[in-house]
Amino acid sequence: MRIFSGIQPTGRKHLGNYIGAISQYVSSQERGEGIFCIVDLHAVTVAYEPAELRERLYDTTAILLAAGLDPSRCTIFRQSDVAEHTELTWLLSSVTELGRLQRMHQFRDKELAQRELVSAGLLLYPVLQAADVLAYRAQEVPVGEDQREHLELMRDIARRFNARYGDGQEVLVVPEHRIPAVGARIMDLQDPTRKMSTSGSGESGTVYVLDEPKAIEKKLASAVTDSGSEVRRSPEKPGISNLIEILAAVRDADPAAVEAEFADARYGEFKAAVAQDVVAYLAPVRERYEQLRADVPALEAILDDGAGRARVIASDTLADVRDRMGVGAPRAARAGRPSGAVDTVPG
Ligand code: TRP
Numbered sequence: 220m221r222i223f224s225g226i227q228p229t230g231r232k233h234l235g236n237y238i239g240a241i242s243q244y245v246s247s248q249e250r251g252e253g254i255f256c257i258v259d260l261h262a263v264t265v266a267y268e269p270a271e272l273r274e275r276l277y278d279t280t281a282i283l284l285a286a287g288l289d290p291s292r293c294t295i296f297r298q299s300d301v302a303e304h305t306e307l308t309w310l311l312s313s314v315t316e317l318g319r320l321q322r323m324h325q326f327r328d329k330e331l332a333q334r335e336l337v338s339a340g341l342l343l344y345p346v347l348q349a350a351d352v353l354a355y356r357a358q359e360v361p362v363g364e365d366q367r368e369h370l371e372l373m374r375d376i377a378r379r380f381n382a383r384y385g386d387g388q389e390v391l392v393v394p395e396h397r398i399p400a401v402g403a404r405i406m407d408l409q410d411p412t413r414k415m416s417t418s419g420s421g422e423s424g425t426v427y428v429l430d431e432p433k434a435i436e437k438k439l440a441s442a443v444t445d446s447g448s449e450v451r452r453s454p455e456k457p458g459i460s461n462l463i464e465i466l467a468a469v470r471d472a473d474p475a476a477v478e479a480e481f482a483d484a485r486y487g488e489f490k491a492a493v494a495q496d497v498v499a500y501l502a503p504v505r506e507r508y509e510q511l512r513a514d515v516p517a518l519e520a521i522l523d524d525g526a527g528r529a530r531v532i533a534s535d536t537l538a539d540v541r542d543r544m545g546v547g548a549p550r551a552a553r554a555g556r557p558s559g560a561v562d563t564v565p566g
């Protein structure tokens with residue numbers, strides 16, 4: 220089983236990202252061959268600072284490693300290091316419907332939010348994302364519910380490619396979306412009707428992976444609770460329900476078990492217990508992160524090694540795609556030459 224996911228090198232990672240995505244990556248190492256891509260090419264589709272992007276890429280790499288991704292068991296790499304992603308984006312753009320890209324929710328939201336240039340890159344963002352996954356013929360993509368539309372598009376792109384060029388064969392694998400069961404819905408602590416995010420109610424509603432224990436305790440102590448006094452999940456109690464979900468996720472327990480344990484507890488007691496376990500969950504990650512982040516050459520070495528392994532897989536897919544599309548020299552003529560080799564003009 221090959222598992223692929225991409226993560227943005229932007230923004231500070233918070234508890235929702237950690238439970239919903241990063242910890243899923245870590246556990247997927249047990250189930251199959253994990254390939255994890257830090258998507259710096261996606262990050263350039265909106266306004267950004269070039270020097271910042273490099274720093275945030277190292278931050279993200281160090282967080283993934285601190286969380287437990289093990290470069291000897293999975294592949295971690297930087298998207299822009301593997302040129303096959305951009306070539307495949309172009310080739311796949313010819314089997315992608317323009318109107319569909321224009322209707323994508325994320326494009327429309329970002330288009331509205333963008334005060335300056337709405338770039339063509341923003342429109343092509345989902346095609347690059349499709350190329351990311353399809354280049355590895357991955358079977359499974361662990362990402363949140365918010366990526367549903369992107370997953371559907373990449374599945375359609377793979378199907379259309381196979382129908383048009385596959386000659387009855389599945390040249391590109393149609394991947395499955397894997398949405399995490401718990402933690403997919405970690406909500407803002409101050410406004411539990413919206414997802415935890417970096418742009419939500421502000422600092423106090425979002426627990427960051429790198430927050431100090433004191434900050435975590437403070438945020439959980441001031442988390443919004445609901446009327447009533449029972450620690451129980453219910454649609455009328457979004458605040459308490461969220462805290463139950465959080466505690467269940469960090470303990471890797473069932474939410475019902477959390478309810479049972481705190482059946483007689485007051486809200487204050489319960490919130491203190493959640494804080495204690497969230498601190499215990501994140502503290503070791505923060506400590507490992509500090510060490511890893513300090514050694515940039517070591518991070519570069521890991522990324523470089525990952526890119527080498529990624530390229531071996533992606534270049535094989537690209538050779539097939541080019542061949543099927545009738546682009547470049549036929550595959551047989553390329554035998555024995557390193558993939559991606561440029562033809563030299565004879566004579
Ligand atoms: N668009 C994804 C996000 O914002 C990131 C991403 C890029 C991705 N390429 C991917 C996710 C490939 C899964 C697979 O979270």
